Amino acid sequence: MRSRLRLGDLFGLGLRGLAARPARAVLTAIGIAIGIAAIVAVIGISASGRADLIATLDRLGTNLLRVTPGGGVLGTGSEVPEEARVMAARIGPVESVTQTTRVDATVRRNDLIGELETGGIGVLASRTDLLGELGGSVREGRFLDEAAIRGPAVVLGSVAAQRLGIRDLDPRPRVYMDGTWFTVIGILEPLELHPDVERAVLIGYPVAEKLYDTTESPSTLYVRAEPDFLNDVAEVIPATVNPQSPDAVEVTRPSDALQARRAADEALTNLLIGLGAVALLVAGVAIANIMVMSVLERRTEIGVRRALGATKRHIRIQFLFESVLLSGIGGIVGTALGAGITVAYAANRDLTLAVPPPGIALSIGAALVVGALAGLYPAWRAARIPPAEAVRK
């Protein structure tokens, strides 16, 4: 002769309890939904963003060194040897090396514009393997090839193309460089780690030498090496490429910028998740509040249920379940909302969508835990009400 409450009936009791005060239930669930939506969206968006960042890092590789043997723009003036590239390539762990050299020429859309009006666009002599080494690609046309480097052919960096007002290769656009017309044969996609190339127009070494007296002495070297020995390579490179003034040599790793961004992303993500967690906590307190109120209001119902045979435990789980149900509904709505935001954001930004299923399960789980914790005290109070007093008027 024991009291028994079926699981299905417990479910029914919980739903009915919430349905009896729908506005209150909705408002309370909204709190949880917002907290969960924020967390899911932050996790989803940062995961999507990170997926892209990681893909970019993978594509570009982290084993590329950028070497300015003459010390960049403020060079020492000491001539960098023409064989610097070959010397660098001889270093054991170095896999490949390419280079560019600044060309002493200005580029203009046509011969009527003054020289100063196309400032900021550099001219670089480039080898045919440059684009491959930098992990870039062409948006239009093709890159410099063996034929193109000998003639008046030019490839535009993405920013340079924009500044020159050239969007595509139709009808065959040309640019004017110090007395010679060059045909544009290609436009590059953005090279986010190499802004100097983005802002330059590229021509072949042979034509640069013939028209502008450019030498093979490199302004910039791009050195790809075995990842494990990258630091060693960076150490010996200055003396190798510029034996006369190794101190002037600058060695950087362009992917460091991406890595730093990734770290900053993660820090921001953690901060936002922390804020979401605080929102969830506040929502939990709100649930506890509402449930305590509900227990006070439903004293009589509690008394009647006890008279009908409910044990203390039945009363306790009824209120606990109601609380969990409330937060669970909030959690599901919030997760859907957060996932929706992530999908919309990813689509908008053209990011690879990455809403991790464990993340979704975890966020709903978090909502349930919050609900359970919030419901503990009210449920305990409900069960403690003496039934005889509860059924008195």
Add this chain to the structure above:
Amino acid sequence: MADPVLRLHGVSKIYPGPPEVRALDGIDLSVQQGELLAVIGPSGSGKSTLLHIMGALDRVTSGTVEIESVDVARLSDRALSGLRSHKIGFIFQDFFLINGLDATANVAEGLVYRGMRRRERRERAQAALERVGLGHRLGHRPNQLSGGERQRVAIARALVGDPTIVFADEPTGNLDSHTSEEIAELFTALNDEGATLVVITHERELAERFPRIVELRDGQIVGDHAS
């Protein structure tokens, strides 16, 4: 004579104050299976307190309460709940129905804590509603019912589990005299069918329709006689 369904021996109930209230003072009372009795007394005489103690909803300060010869003082709160779910029915002055549920569901709620399946609960609830003359109001909600009809729903809820004994605390307190009479007749009819009922009231007129009247004053029984 067979063992009584309910036996109180020297029952006292003191509400610890301050001020301390001796609501029941040395009550001796037995109820036999199949009895219908009224407990009357002025306000504050301890009627409700007695009912809660008889129905195992509250515990005594001293004395013993036996339901079917089991001393309830020895039972845990959980066991008492089990006892209430199977053996005891309650009817209250304010009906205490659930507003969002129709008559059938309200009555079926009386079987929820027996772990009975919904389908069976509803079937029994409908039968109980027929028994109290509400077969035509199965789907009505409390706010669509008259006071008398609501109390009939509450009575059906108390009876639906075929309890050993049913306690009613001023069941006609909120009803007009005509409806009160109808409810009293219903109790008599249910008693004729075999139900054991203890009905609390402060209306002597109503009590006198029942075979036995117990009079309470200041927590003591001052009269126990057949009417």
